[in-house]
Amino acid sequence: MKRRAIRDELLIFERNPDRVRRQGFKLPPLDVPAVEPGSVLPKAALRDEIGDYPDLSEMEVVQHFHRLSQLNYAVDEGLYPLGSCTMKYNPRINEETARLIGLAAAHPLQPVDQVQGALRLIWELEQALMGITGMAGVTLQPAAGAHGELAGILMIRKALEARGDARHEVLVPDSAHGTNPATATFAGYNAIEVASGPDGTVDMVALDQLMTDRVAGIMLTVPNTLGVFEHRIVEISKLVHDRGGLIYMDGANLNAFAGRALPGLMGADAMHINLHKTFSTPHGGGGPGAGPVVVSEALVPHLPVPRVVKDGESFFLVEDDAASIGAMRGFYGNFLILVRALTYIWSLGADGLREMSDVAVLYANLIRRRLAGTYNLPYDSPTLHEVVFDDTRQTAYDVHNTDIAKRLLDYGFHPPTMSFPLIVHGALMIEPAESVSPDEIDIFCDAMLAIAKEAEENPELVRSAPHDTPVSRVDEVRAARKLKVRWTPGSDE
Amino acid sequence: MHPWIGAGDEDRRRILTELGLSSIDELFSSIPAEVCVERVALDDGRDETAVRNELISMAHANLSPECVPSFLGAGVYRHVQPSVVDAVLSRAEFFTSYTPYQPEISQGTLQVIFEFQTLMCQLTGMDVANASLYDGATGLVEAVLFAHRLKRGKLDRVVLAETVHPMYRRVLSTYADPAGLEVVVVPPGDDGRISADAVRDAAGDNRSCCVAIQSPNFLGIVEDLPSVADAAHEAGALAVQVIAEAVSLGLLAGGGAHDFDVVCGEAQSFGLAPGFGGPHLGFFTCREKNIRQLPGRLAGETLDDNRQRAFCLTLSTREQHIRRAKATSNICTNQGLMALAATIWLEAIGGHGLRDVATASLSRTEELKRRIAELGGGWKLAYPSSPTFNEFLLTGPGTGDELARRLAEEGVLAGVSAHRWGGSWPEGLLVAVTERNTAAEMEAFLDALGRVS
Numbered sequence A: 001m002k003r004r005a006i007r008d009e010l011l012i013f014e015r016n017p018d019r020v021r022r023q024g025f026k027l028p029p030l031d032v033p034a035v036e037p038g039s040v041l042p043k044a045a046l047r048d049e050i051g052d053y054p055d056l057s058e059m060e061v062v063q064h065f066h067r068l069s070q071l072n073y074a075v076d077e078g079l080y081p082l083g084s085c086t087m088k089y090n091p092r093i094n095e096e097t098a099r100l101i102g103l104a105a106a107h108p109l110q111p112v113d114q115v116q117g118a119l120r121l122i123w124e125l126e127q128a129l130m131g132i133t134g135m136a137g138v139t140l141q142p143a144a145g146a147h148g149e150l151a152g153i154l155m156i157r158k159a160l161e162a163r164g165d166a167r168h169e170v171l172v173p174d175s176a177h178g179t180n181p182a183t184a185t186f187a188g189y190n191a192i193e194v195a196s197g198p199d200g201t202v203d204m205v206a207l208d209q210l211m212t213d214r215v216a217g218i219m220l221t222v223p224n225t226l227g228v229f230e231h232r233i234v235e236i237s238k239l240v241h242d243r244g245g246l247i248y249m250d251g252a253n254l255n256a257f258a259g260r261a262l263p264g265l266m267g268a269d270a271m272h273i274n275l276h277k278t279f280s281t282p283h284g285g286g287g288p289g290a291g292p293v294v295v296s297e298a299l300v301p302h303l304p305v306p307r308v309v310k311d312g313e314s315f316f317l318v319e320d321d322a323a324s325i326g327a328m329r330g331f332y333g334n335f336l337i338l339v340r341a342l343t344y345i346w347s348l349g350a351d352g353l354r355e356m357s358d359v360a361v362l363y364a365n366l367i368r369r370r371l372a373g374t375y376n377l378p379y380d381s382p383t384l385h386e387v388v389f390d391d392t393r394q395t396a397y398d399v400h401n402t403d404i405a406k407r408l409l410d411y412g413f414h415p416p417t418m419s420f421p422l423i424v425h426g427a428l429m430i431e432p433a434e435s436v437s438p439d440e441i442d443i444f445c446d447a448m449l450a451i452a453k454e455a456e457e458n459p460e461l462v463r464s465a466p467h468d469t470p471v472s473r474v475d476e477v478r479a480a481r482k483l484k485v486r487w488t489p490g491s492d493e
Numbered sequence B: 001m002h003p004w005i006g007a008g009d010e011d012r013r014r015i016l017t018e019l020g021l022s023s024i025d026e027l028f029s030s031i032p033a034e035v036c037v038e039r040v041a042l043d044d045g046r047d048e049t050a051v052r053n054e055l056i057s058m059a060h061a062n063l064s065p066e067c068v069p070s071f072l073g074a075g076v077y078r079h080v081q082p083s084v085v086d087a088v089l090s091r092a093e094f095f096t097s098y099t100p101y102q103p104e105i106s107q108g109t110l111q112v113i114f115e116f117q118t119l120m121c122q123l124t125g126m127d128v129a130n131a132s133l134y135d136g137a138t139g140l141v142e143a144v145l146f147a148h149r150l151k152r153g154k155l156d157r158v159v160l161a162e163t164v165h166p167m168y169r170r171v172l173s174t175y176a177d178p179a180g181l182e183v184v185v186v187p188p189g190d191d192g193r194i195s196a197d198a199v200r201d202a203a204g205d206n207r208s209c210c211v212a213i214q215s216p217n218f219l220g221i222v223e224d225l226p227s228v229a230d231a232a233h234e235a236g237a238l239a240v241q242v243i244a245e246a247v248s249l250g251l252l253a254g255g256g257a258h259d260f261d262v263v264c265g266e267a268q269s270f271g272l273a274p275g276f277g278g279p280h281l282g283f284f285t286c287r288e289k290n291i292r293q294l295p296g297r298l299a300g301e302t303l304d305d306n307r308q309r310a311f312c313l314t315l316s317t318r319e320q321h322i323r324r325a326k327a328t329s330n331i332c333t334n335q336g337l338m339a340l341a342a343t344i345w346l347e348a349i350g351g352h353g354l355r356d357v358a359t360a361s362l363s364r365t366e367e368l369k370r371r372i373a374e375l376g377g378g379w380k381l382a383y384p385s386s387p388t389f390n391e392f393l394l395t396g397p398g399t400g401d402e403l404a405r406r407l408a409e410e411g412v413l414a415g416v417s418a419h420r421w422g423g424s425w426p427e428g429l430l431v432a433v434t435e436r437n438t439a440a441e442m443e444a445f446l447d448a449l450g451r452v453s
Helices: A058-069 A092-098 A116-133 A145-162 A179-186 A204-210 A233-242 A251-256 A297-302 A335-371 A401-410 A438-457 A459-463 A476-481 B009-019 B024-028 B048-060 B083-089 B107-124 B136-150 B166-176 B196-203 B225-234 B246-250 B288-293 B320-326 B336-349 B351-375 B400-409 B439-451
Strands: A137-139 A169-173 A190-194 A215-221 A246-250 A270-272 A293-295 A307-311 A314-318 A387-390 A427-430 B157-161 B182-186 B208-214 B238-243 B262-266 B282-286 B299-303 B309-313 B391-395 B429-432
Touching (some): A092 A335, A092 B048, A145 A293, A293 A297, A335 A387, A401 A438, B107 B282, B136 B157, B136 B282, B208 B225, B225 B238, B336 B351, B351 B391, B351 B439
Parallel strands (some): B208 B238
Antiparallel strands (some): A137 A293
8 A cells, every 4th residue: 555645634623723713514594583502401501612623614624534535445445355354345336225315314213104115125135134044034133243143142042031941151162253252241141162173163072062051052153264164064053952052153254155055054043144244335444334133933033123024015113022132222223234235135136146155265265275385274174255374484584464464555455354263373364255356366465475475585574564554553552551542632742 | 247246257267277176166065065055045136227226116115304394303313414424425445444453554544533532522521432332222231331340240220211212221121131230210200300319219329330311311301410420429320421412412511511420322413314223323431540441442542663643443452352251342343434424524513513503403492392382272392391402292182103193194294202112201292303494394393283183
């Protein structure tokens, strides 16, 4: 990423230091008598003048954000091979449909006869997600993957309570994403780690020992964060079900098999789907996403409320249901994200989804083939949508995965995921997704190979990277030690 | 082939050859055949024109509040929308980027979060704000769990004003049960406000981890925050202010000025479309001394290797990707782009502008209340002497649902039934009036009331 800021972009609070009043937006004229706030509101409740931030003209505001945008890497710039994040292309028609005024301006508390289109859209996406996963029910309410995990685990909890069989533990493989154990705790369970076997999948002996009558279920990522399919998934489901537990599937990696395989046939009882991964809604610099949860017959009664129900040609809302876990958030979900996902799913269809997974897996295998001679492959199990290398061969030159990542920035790529799986030390988890061209994959592999060569011949060049980014390596330790998490007047001297 | 799939048929064959394979199916041999299907239960894909038309027809099946006078609020408000908000939001550098875990190529997003955190602190009067939560309802949940952690998990009671948005209360009850929390609800008095005495009685002595109150409350009424904070603190509990209408902060001091420990809620009013309920923007602010229990992401200022100012995510040892089962929250993906929207909106509107927006909302609300009080015909303000910001409870000839339906037939979206989720207050309509509601719309509203009596 060669771009640099031409000049430092000041914080908005550092602009217009004399706080001259300029106008950024013109309000509609006040065509009723102006009220003096102190005459109708208690004086003690009123605030002081908001003096801390400036009033700027419209162009100043636009320039500020334009310049800031220039400091970001983005999917539209190049390959974004973050493992388990599925950074695919965000189709522009999605942005158009989510801005249709009939959808964007709809108020969630309008009478249902005025919002039949919005309710139908929710219902259509529900049908599509059930069709893609072969599951019996779905909620679109959760706002993100972790939120979906929590909804799923709470449904499992409710189902067990309804059976009079409250349990206290949830099993989580050691390869899992950090949200899995955090979710289990949030739902009131103890998270128990299950070791992986030598091929990176769940160790059946360990599972057999841990799966007691204290265990509510297991949270399984399929394929797991190594990009390896739990090939004994049917046996695992049977073992867990036979002992009264339920199967939670983390659908973060659905891009590997959507269109080909059904969680419904794998024995899943609940699975969240990250619409911002598999179904192309933008990551937005950290959100918003959406984390619908599909469920088996056993959990259908416990789905969150409100639910959209179809009756003949009309739709209505069910607000209360004693068997439900309740509401996970306000209203019906991140609706405008749902609009984008439905646009994507209808555009690809059953045939396109299968091609999507085909090419995602093809690319990951191409990268594996190109790089396996140069980077260490800790698990040589078959690769699906992502491949995990480690830095074992580079640490001989005192070059670590974070150095390789920072050097990739100089080559114009976002780095792979490094923070997990925890079972791989010095991980480089690469997920290309299907939307880039094969040429982009080639250029990326060339960059990875060039960096490996640099690590041998000029390791300092790699260790001191990045060299061509808007700022050089950022001191994250200092940020945590000398906490400064807001601007205050006079603090920038 | 498909426009969103990068490899054409020939590309795929070439790659297969390079991999020494004869068919793509071989790549999927690790998936057991018994879980595979030939095709999933979904129609085949359609072209862009067909999909667009289908979506347009669903959009047209909704009655848009942009096309008729609308006084709907109850947690989702229609404010002025500078076109720069969506223009900036549409920049791919912002909307197609990931969470800024690589600060060297994410300074744009990180500086925006830092500015958002600063703005939320300035408006609420608090020390620290996080980078966002899902929405107002989950903001309340995180505040309660935050208080529970700060009290070392020993005080399991939560005192909750009934006039906190009923939807937020409902979401809290979903989370309270697995967390082992007992929620005690305090109803409002005859003036629609929560009394400090009632809070004291409900909280007990060192039994409650927090007292949560919304102001302006669900009925639009401004609460007496200082007395509630005192009552909470006397009982050994944290004081939490929930805000559902963030524009109120243009005129009303946030809980920071009244000794609150947390101010959290919903910032949809800062430039976000109603969007049939989402995505909206949860926010969370607290005191600096409690920062290590803060849920969610946080951006901080630091230096790069050249000693230049730079920003990065910080205190991540609180978060799930480091702390796993012991994290302060399981939140990962948040509402980042919505925090960007709010930041653009606030910066375009400006500090004085925000005050003007709030004052215009207040002025229009007071004018409509004055006219209704003169109207008669069974229409009454439920709490005529209580101070409101831009929303009030209107009672009339029928239940809230009936009134909403009959007034909609008269061509006005007059309000939300105040009993949609139950409540100890009178039946009626919650009427929200913002700077967007012109004098002509108010006349239409009053005419409609006149026809429904």
